Amino acid sequence: MSAKAPSLPLRLPSSTVLIWLLALCASALPWLDKLPVDALLAAIWAPNTDDFSQVLVHYSWAPRLAMALLIGSGLGLAGAVLQQILRNPLASPTTLGVESGAQLAIAIATVYLPGLMALSPDLTAVTGGILGTGLVIALTWRLGFSPVTVILAGMVVSFFLGAINAAFMLFHGEYLGNLFIWGAGSLVQNDWNQFQTLWPRVVVLAIALVLLMRPLQLLQLGADSAKALGARVTALRLLAMLLVILLTASVVSRVGVVAFVGLAAPALARLLGARTLAQHLLWSTLLGAGLLLLADALAQWATAWADGNLVPTGTATALIGGPILLLALRGMKNDRHMPGQASEPASFTPERKPLALPLIALLAILALVVVLAIAWSPTLSGWQWTAVSNWDQAWDWRGPRLLAALVAGVVLAIAGTLIQRLTGNVMASPEVLGISGGAALAMVVLSLIGLNPGRAGQLLAGSLGGAAVLTLLFALSRRHRFSGHQLLLGGVAVYVFMDAGIRMVLSGGGTEANKLLTWLSGSTWLVTETEALALALVAAALVAITALVSRVLTILPLGEPTALSLGLRVPLARAGVLLIAALLTAAATIIIGPLSFVGLMAPHLARLLGQQTVARQMLLAAIIGAALLTLADYLSRVVMYPNQLPAGILTAIVGGTYFLWGLSRHDRR
Missing domain, CATH: 1.10.3470.10 (ABC transporter involved in vitamin B12 uptake, BtuC)
Incomplete structure (x- = not known):
């Protein structure tokens, strides 16, 4: 028949x-x-x-x-x-x-x-x-x-x-x-x-x-x-x-x-x-x-x-x-591969190397970038060093944005490590979770209804928008037991949806569009000292909590049957890791904006430097993230002086180039 x-x-x-x-x-x-x-x-x-x-x-x-x-x-x-x-x-x-x-x-x-x-x-x-x-x-x-x-x-x-x-x-x-x-x-x-x-x-x-x-x-x-x-x-x-x-x-x-x-x-x-x-x-x-x-x-x-x-x-x-x-x-019943495809992507595990040498080198690089950002900058009369005795004055102008960039680099790098470990995909990053889209849409709503609550109100609205997206991601992923790739696809879907409201405000032009475009570009020059210190406190608390999930992240990649046999409640563990990653992403995004590929680059660079265990990778990624975003903020301030290029745009261009290079090599590994 x-x-x-x-x-x-x-x-x-x-x-x-x-x-x-x-x-x-x-x-x-x-x-x-x-x-x-x-x-x-x-x-x-x-x-x-x-x-x-x-x-x-x-x-x-x-x-x-x-x-x-x-x-x-x-x-x-x-x-x-x-x-x-x-x-x-x-x-x-x-x-x-x-x-x-x-x-x-x-x-x-x-x-x-x-x-x-x-x-x-x-x-x-x-x-x-x-x-x-x-x-x-x-x-x-x-x-x-x-x-x-x-x-x-x-x-x-x-x-x-x-x-x-x-x-x-x-x-x-x-x-x-x-x-x-x-x-x-x-x-x-x-x-x-x-x-x-x-x-x-x-x-x-x-x-x-x-x-x-x-x-x-x-x-x-x-x-x-x-x-x-x-x-x-x-x-x-x-x-x-x-x-x-x-x-x-x-x-x-x-x-x-x-x-x-x-x-x-x-x-x-x-x-x-x-x-x-x-x-x-x-x-x-x-x-x-x-x-x-x-x-x-x-x-x-x-x-x-x-x-x-x-x-x-x-x-x-x-x-x-x-x-x-x-x-x-x-x-969608199959959340990772379509029929006829291999069950697993190509994998690449670099050779393991000692931690001490890259750790010392990266800390030295970070210290050098911080000193340059505080002390060496262009002026109308040329490049000048700021004497150490005047660093307190330089801090008033350069310190808050420097601190915000450094802390945001740390939290985004750790968030990227969590997401890559959770999904098993080294090309994943915090940007695709949709958290930044939710924060941006909340600020868009304020613009549409004509409210101008000031910076504090915008930050509160951004926090609520990010929380709403996180709730939606939980609802979408619960059916699939918080599968990592379902989370990524859910984040993409949410981001595309949120992008509609952002485009609507931008299409209207005017002051509100310029403000939103500046924030979307990852601008650190709007950050106040109070905001930078608040971000640092929140980051410290979240990083401390993150240290408690290293065992979970070590077990999850072994597969669900193995994890269950070791006593791990897999859906709950995945949900907890997602929550921490989302909170880390939201904390940085609300302050400096969504355009940053630090969460993609830092964990990957840490792996390339031979750090395979969870704790070592997170530690090295955090220092790399801090150095990358701090350097991006410094360069954005000086390369077009007296004009400023948003740090987010600079990191997105560099990070996007790195991502494309890394993905082009992924099949050869």
């Missing part, structure tokens, strides 16, 4: 129809007060130019509706294809660097090559998107595209490119004001020109993707089985991925960052029962169109409620898609 194809659950088409009806009604409802239904429909094709409402319908509402349907369907299809070729249910242009690459390319071209932007903004965005995702794929190609590795690489590439983009915005904000709006995603249209330019590209690329459906089906059997059946797996993946990148970059070059629908639509299709590849592609396409139209309608309603202040479509898209993503995450 031939195998019977899975039946289509009724909830899939019925939910799709319901989303479309809600979206169309929500989009059209504001116009029904001005025009009857027949006049509204007639205005789409042939407006009465004497009726201003019909002119607005024809040149504003109708092309906007058409763009939402066109772009949503294209991104839904692209997301479904990308998940198929990577065999990763959380893969999408949002998490693989397309948008960040396109945004950085546009920023660079706007500042340095304005002629190129005038010639073809699409070419600029497409090139940046290809380079961004190409970097992710090149780094993870030999690792078999394991879900966690691809997602981590994509997020770190996005962080890395985003840090460079943030630097451009800080120093060239007068030229890049519109890029804030573009980064948040807006479907506002003034005529049909953009739609007429875009639809042939989307249709051609979509047809090309559909034609790849039959060979793509072979990938469901795994790479080895597909090769045995004659499929050229590498060439097929490259071709499909190139088409997806071209489609996504073409879209975002026109309307900005709305590609979150490329993650939400396939996830929703799968949740509603799409089983075969054909079902997944078809219903992801239809759901993508409906979701983006619904998000755009909600954005228009929110703009009207906000007295005309623009609420970008990309924000509404993420606010709708975020819960869908979290539901999809809860439904």
